Amino acid sequence: MAGVPGQSPVELAVFDVSSGSANRTAYAWDPGSSSNLTDLAVTPDGKDVVTASGAPYKQEVFKLSDLSEDGSYATNPYPNAVDIAPNGAVAAGTFSWYDPHVHIFEPGVSEPVRQYDFPNTGGSSGSDTLAASGLAWAPDASKLFAVSYNDSNVYSLRVLDDPTKAGTAHVVTAAATATRAKSLTVTGKVEEAVTIAGNDHQCP
Structure with a gap:
């Protein structure tokens, strides 16, 4: 599988090298x-190739047999990374200052099961951003490694644990006002969240 990096429009080709040529x-x-x-x-499974191109704002899927379209994974501006785990889970990355940068998908499912938003370690108004081609799965898919950088070009290696597991959301209910120094009753529940934004370990 080959593609021309940075070219607009994109150009892709599939080659059979089994003969030595x-x-x-x-x-x-x-x-x-x-x-x-x-x-x-x-x-x-060798069926598809998933691409990350600056536009459109999704990781597109093409059949290796003829490079016809075979679906997509919806992300954010601007797609710049993709890696696929041995179990088929797709990690899609985007260069996004104000939106999540890493998007985790189950195979063939177009909506992410989990998303990650990097913190801002620099001096700009936006967050750190994902480096181009900056995603890599651990062999057992238990972790995803992401390389990010800030506006001062300081790079960080981020280790995202259990990325294919959906996060949980805490929903609470409390009175709109309360008397100071008095006890306040808060009720709530824990729900599974389809999409979350969070930060995992960082190693400068």
Whole structure:
């Protein structure tokens, strides 16, 4: 599988190298009306390739057989990374100052099961951003490694634990006003959240 990085529109090709030579078996110019290819990853079953291009704002999926469209994973501006775990889970990354940067998907499901938003370790108004092609799964998919950087070009390695597990949300109810120094009753429940924003371990 090959693609031309940074080119607009995107250009993709599939090659069979089983004979010892590279024989092109599929080719696509401007697949999915995408531009500025940054990263790509092939699914474990060898059926599809998932791409990360600056536009459109989603990680697009193409069949390896003929590079026709085969779905997508909805993310944010601007897609710049993708990696696929051995179990098929997709980690999609975006260069987004004010939105989540890492989006975790179950295979073939277009909505993320979990999202991560990096903190701001620099001096800008936006958060740290994900480096291009800056995602990598642990072999057992128990962790996802992400490389981010701030506006001073200080890089961080972030370790995201259990990324395929949906987070939990705490819903509480309390009185709108209360007397100071008096006890206040708060009730609530814990719910499974489809999407969360959070930060995991950071190693400068």
